[in-house]
Amino acid sequence: MNNLDFLIPQSLREVWDLYKRFPGVRFIAGGTDMMVKIKNSEEKPTALISLRSIPGLSGIEIGEQTRIGAMTTIGDLINHPQLGDMFPVLIQAVKRLGGPQIRNVATIGGNLCNCSPCADTALPLLVLEARAVLKRSEGSREVPLDEFFLGPGESCLLPGEMLTDIILNKPAPGVRATFKKKGRVRMDLSIVSTAVLLEMEGSTRKCKKARIAAGSVAPTPLRLKKVEELFENAEISEKTLIEAQKLAESSVSPITDIRSTAEYRRRIVGVYVKRAIQELLDF
Numbered sequence: 001m002n003n004l005d006f007l008i009p010q011s012l013r014e015v016w017d018l019y020k021r022f023p024g025v026r027f028i029a030g031g032t033d034m035m036v037k038i039k040n041s042e043e044k045p046t047a048l049i050s051l052r053s054i055p056g057l058s059g060i061e062i063g064e065q066t067r068i069g070a071m072t073t074i075g076d077l078i079n080h081p082q083l084g085d086m087f088p089v090l091i092q093a094v095k096r097l098g099g100p101q102i103r104n105v106a107t108i109g110g111n112l113c114n115c116s117p118c119a120d121t122a123l124p125l126l127v128l129e130a131r132a133v134l135k136r137s138e139g140s141r142e143v144p145l146d147e148f149f150l151g152p153g154e155s156c157l158l159p160g161e162m163l164t165d166i167i168l169n170k171p172a173p174g175v176r177a178t179f180k181k182k183g184r185v186r187m188d189l190s191i192v193s194t195a196v197l198l199e200m201e202g203s204t205r206k207c208k209k210a211r212i213a214a215g216s217v218a219p220t221p222l223r224l225k226k227v228e229e230l231f232e233n234a235e236i237s238e239k240t241l242i243e244a245q246k247l248a249e250s251s252v253s254p255i256t257d258i259r260s261t262a263e264y265r266r267r268i269v270g271v272y273v274k275r276a277i278q279e280l281l282d283f
């Protein structure tokens, strides 16, 4: 590894100034993805801009709209006294991200901006319909997380643009959601992961809204919109569950790699979608 300038700006204005002064510079948050990529020569930045000392980039504000700062660590999400009550599926997912050492430094923003198809924060945030606040020197914009991921390692971020916050609306009463992850061992990147959110009409089997996302089965974390449509304003029955399982299998485009085969991933995504709904509805 060559020597790198490690730049520690104290404000956003300073970040953008440094960004212009150091061509080839990259942002670094917790460094748990970036340092591995530099070591493996997958990233060759000329310098690194640490986002750690910039005020306002971390922290959680709970309300009708909840704000999570991009520099909030996974550990801080888990330890927050109210976040888990409002968004249990997010905490369920991040408890499966790495081990304690990783969770203490890895950030939610880094997990999203790394744009891995297996990013564990992405699935709960997709089904919760999170929005990403992006800032650059020219101004800021808000994009649905669904539109953030473009491919492996590729997001809609423009050069010099930074993810600063994740925004979540308060879930409707009665919304239930769950996350499932299959790894080779318990602490591993996912072979397949899913998040399913259902809003039901009272205690009936009539579904008002379904949000379903899958990881490690396509170039990006993916909403399974055809499966969602199958359930919306429909009665959920054994028959629709079998249809959903098949539709989930045909909605994904997995690859074979060191973790698993494409065939197995396709099979498991269908099983997980069906099983998640059965669990949520006590089928």
Ligand SMILES: Cc1cc2nc3c(=O)[nH]c(=O)nc-3n(C[C@H](O)[C@H](O)[C@H](O)COP(=O)(O)OP(=O)(O)OC[C@H]3O[C@@H](n4cnc5c(N)ncnc54)[C@H](O)[C@@H]3O)c2cc1C
Pocket (backbone or CB within 6 Å): 026, 027, 028, 029, 030, 031, 032, 033, 034, 035, 036, 051, 070, 071, 096, 097, 098, 099, 102, 105, 106, 107, 108, 109, 110, 111, 112, 113, 114, 118, 119, 120, 121, 157, 161, 162, 163, 164, 187, 188, 189, 190
């Ligand atoms: C041993 C180990 C186990 C792991 N296990 C898991 C796992 O189980 N599940 C999982 O999902 N991941 C896992 N990871 C991957 C990694 O820990 C997470 O993706 C982590 O959340 C990345 O966050 P970070 O703050 O370390 O990001 P960094 O490495 O600092 O940054 C990642 C990328 O995002 C960019 N970036 C960071 N913050 C911003 C921002 N605010 N705006 C714009 N760009 C930004 C950086 O430039 C870089 O390209 C693991 C990694 C290791 C080393």
